[in-house]
Amino acid sequence: MTHLEVRDLSPEFGAEIIGFDPKAPLDDATRDELRHLFDTRRLLLFRNMDLSHEEQARICTMLIRKGEAETIEAMGSRESFISNKLDDGVAPFGRLQFHGDTMWADNPYQVLSLYGADVGNPVAPTTFVDAVSAWKTLPDDLRRRAEGHEVLQTAGAVRRGDMSSVLLTEVENPPSTVTRINYTHPRTGETVLHICEQMTKNVLGMPEAESEELLTSLFKHLYRADRQLEHNWRKGDFVVFDNIALQHSRGRVTKEGPARTLRKVASPMPRLRPDQMPRWKAEAA
Numbered sequence: 001m002t003h004l005e006v007r008d009l010s011p012e013f014g015a016e017i018i019g020f021d022p023k024a025p026l027d028d029a030t031r032d033e034l035r036h037l038f039d040t041r042r043l044l045l046f047r048n049m050d051l052s053h054e055e056q057a058r059i060c061t062m063l064i065r066k067g068e069a070e071t072i073e074a075m076g077s078r079e080s081f082i083s084n085k086l087d088d089g090v091a092p093f094g095r096l097q098f099h100g101d102t103m104w105a106d107n108p109y110q111v112l113s114l115y116g117a118d119v120g121n122p123v124a125p126t127t128f129v130d131a132v133s134a135w136k137t138l139p140d141d142l143r144r145r146a147e148g149h150e151v152l153q154t155a156g157a158v159r160r161g162d163m164s165s166v167l168l169t170e171v172e173n174p175p176s177t178v179t180r181i182n183y184t185h186p187r188t189g190e191t192v193l194h195i196c197e198q199m200t201k202n203v204l205g206m207p208e209a210e211s212e213e214l215l216t217s218l219f220k221h222l223y224r225a226d227r228q229l230e231h232n233w234r235k236g237d238f239v240v241f242d243n244i245a246l247q248h249s250r251g252r253v254t255k256e257g258p259a260r261t262l263r264k265v266a267s268p269m270p271r272l273r274p275d276q277m278p279r280w281k282a283e284a285a
């Protein structure tokens with residue numbers, strides 16, 4: 001068994017793992033330890049990695065107990081980069097508010113990972129918060145007001161709070177889904193405070209002002225500065241995280257700034273009906 005050194009990144013979540021070699025055969029005990037760390041720490045950081053797309057995808061699926069033999073073809077994972085330099089780079093500029101990727105889908109990604117393929121200095125960090133510990137620590141009065149209510153999660157642009165330099169992607173036919181605010185995590189069974197500033201439009205069956213007031217109070221708790229974990233990128237960093245338990249945001253990126261190219265792999269792909277496929281329009285800051 002490989003000896004892994006584990007360093008917690010914050011009291012609630014996140015761990016840096018030292019001593020893992022993604023190119024070596026994975027024995028059962030090491031695999032079980034990594035799965036346990038992923039379930040309990042929700043974000044794992046590996047530094048100084050030399051990781052292919054295939055290796056990145058294999059770690060993602062292994063952590064959520066999908067067949068280890070699953071290939072990137074079977075995952076439907078095209079190699080894709082968040083980048084301010086590549087011609088086909090995703091989210092090439094601007095700031096991103098807190099979100100979970102595909103939170104607007106009926107079966108959102110369970111795991112998301114970013115690998116620092118080309119990283120200059122300084123570049124904008126990615127910041128994480130933990131929506132499981134946020135639910136656990138919610139004050140009783142807020143929990144009573146929120147529990148059982150449903151919200152609309154949409155891929156359409158939601159505008160709230162400070163929108164300066166936020167990258168807004170216009171979607172012609174935004175897909176959406178309805179979920180409970182107290183959402184049951186599909187793998188761990190834990191309760192997640194399942195709302196985000198970027199994609200949660202409103203609380204169903206509540207007057208608009210009351211809905212926004214409740215969401216704002218919940219966001220204040222969820223995004224409290226002392227719950228945020230900032231990741232400052234270096235080339236070769238590999239961050240893999242639970243996309244349902246955690247949310248992420250990022251600071252402002254510019255096309256002129258130092259290179260910031262992160263390979264993104266998610267699993268499993270949500271199954272969308274053809275009429276749910278978003279048609280992205282222009283991106284505007």
Ligand SMILES: O=C(O)CCC(=O)C(=O)O
Nearest residue numbers: 082091096101125126250
């Ligand atoms: O650029 C980042 O740090 C995160 C990007 C992101 O959130 C995304 O592409 O979904």
Ligand SMILES: [Fe+2]
Nearest residue numbers: 099100101248
């Ligand atoms: Fe994202």
